[in-house]
Amino acid sequence: MxxxxxxxxxxxxxxxxxxxxxxxxxxxxxxxxxxxxxxRKMGDKCTVEIKGWEMMSYFSDLKNLCWYVLPELDQAIRGIHAAVGNATTEGRYIVVGNGSTQLCQAAIHSLASLHSSHPVSVVAASPFYSTYSEETSYQRSEIYRWEGDAMSFDKEGPYIELVTSPNNPDGTIREQVVKKPDGNAIYDFAYYWPHYTPITHSPDHDVMLFTFSKITGHAGSRIGWAIVKDKEVAKKMVYYLLLNSIGVSKESQIRAAKILNVMKETCQSETxxxxxxxxxxxxxxxxxxxxxxxxxxxxxxxxxxxxxxxxxxxxxxxxxxxxxxxxxxxxxxxxxxxxxxxxxxxxxxxxxxxxxxxxxxxxxxxxxxxxxxxxxxxxxxxxx
Ligand SMILES: Cc1ncc(COP(=O)(O)O)c(C=O)c1O
The missing domain is CATH 3.90.1150.10 (Aspartate Aminotransferase, domain 1)
Known part of the structure; x- marks a missing residue:
């Protein structure tokens, strides 16, 4: 009581x-x-200092397909997933974005552009994360179109299903519901972390989205990442990021790398x-x-x-x-x-x-x- x-x-x-x-x-x-x-309790453990002359270039690592990502962030992302066991990153491309919101749009655009018939239907099982319908419709793209609830989706032709697991808004564990040929799924794992839900397996889907916002609470840093299997899809997503924002702030990346590393070091500590x-x-x-x-x-x-x-x-x-x-x-x-x-x-x-x-x-x-x-x-x- x-x-x-x-x-x-x-x-x-x-x-x-x-x-x-x-x-x-x-x-x-x-x-x-x-x-x-x-x-606040962690005090200065995650404080980062950036000098006026540091990280001024657009570029970070030209050997990486995602050329604007700092190597330390790429490693920190792989490190936290390995420590938690909530995604396979080995042999996968990490595409970093300005929050997973931008990456969701990049992934939809990239997957849709691979199909020969357009517009590609974009669906999600209701109740779905409301931003999906807003961001997909707002773009008025010629190559994809928001078609609403995946449960009642019966159109012919290519489709992309957005699968959020655990789901926002209702917290349920989700799998793809549309089982037709010529489809792709984008798994949004914003909440597949141990504070929200049991980690039951290490998923390895074609495109998986994660956001810094809901792991650590640093929503204002605007850092998200996609784990992508296919090189062409990853390349197209990076190209979208190039045209949309020419990469992602280095200041945010360095802070995210620091915080993710501290999270990894402390993740087994009870206190x-x-x-x-x-x-x-x-x-x-x-x-x-x-x-x-x-x-x-x-x-x-x-x-x-x-x-x-x-x-x-x-x-x-x-x-x-x-x-x-x-x-x-x-x-x-x-x-x-x-x-x-x-x-x-x-x-x-x-x-x-x-x-x-x-x-x-x-x-x-x-x-x-x-x-x-x-x-x-x-x-x-x-x-x-
Ligand atoms: C399911 C889901 N995906 C993506 C996002 C957006 O995250 P970001 O802050 O990285 O853009 C949110 C934020 O609430 C969310 O709930």
């Missing part, structure tokens, strides 16, 4: 009044502020591992959230099976960074939360129903606690 009682506690009468109690809180975006506490920190934080948040949801009798949350985690060497639960919250009413759940001054992502943006919302659990503690209080204050009487 700890979560519910804490959540119900009124701000009036409490000694430490939360300054956010009247504020609009934004849980629509997945801004990973939750990790700041951890990095210093970011995975232990993230897991513990999200576990507590999910426990509190489930308790409040159970008490309200209004909302529902998905449940997740336990699985053996090769990284932690024990069976563990999934604790996603987003809650896929639903209710049984026919009306729009996001507007109920808006009335409570809580911004959430409506289910319809994820190709689903507005009976669902996606709530970010990546906020700092103060915002999360205000969210629980507001959730706990919603009663059956107050909504009718």
């Amino acid at each position: 700890v979560g519910f009682e804490n959540a119900k506690k009124s701000d009036n009468g409490s000694n430490n009044k939360n300054p956010l109690s009247e504020a609009v809180i934004n849980l629509d975006q997945g801004d990973p502020k939750v990790f700041e506490e951890y990095w 210093e591992s970011v995975f232990e920190f993230g897991r513990d934080k999200l576990k507590k948040r999910w426990e509190m959230l489930r308790e409040v949801v159970d008490q309200t009798h209004i909302f529902s949350l998905p449940s997740y099976p336990e699985a053996f985690c090769n990284f932690f060497q024990k069976p563990i639960q999934t604790y996603p960074g987003f809650a896929w919250l639903g209710w049984n009413e026919e009306s729009d759940l996001a507007s109920l939360f808006r009335n409570q001054k809580v911004l959430t992502r409506p289910g319809s943006m994820c190709g689903s129903d507005n009976k669902y919302v996606r709530v970010s659990l990546f906020s700092d503690d103060a915002v999360f606690s205000v969210f629980l209080q507001r959730l706990a204050s919603i009663t059956t009487d107050s909504i009718h």
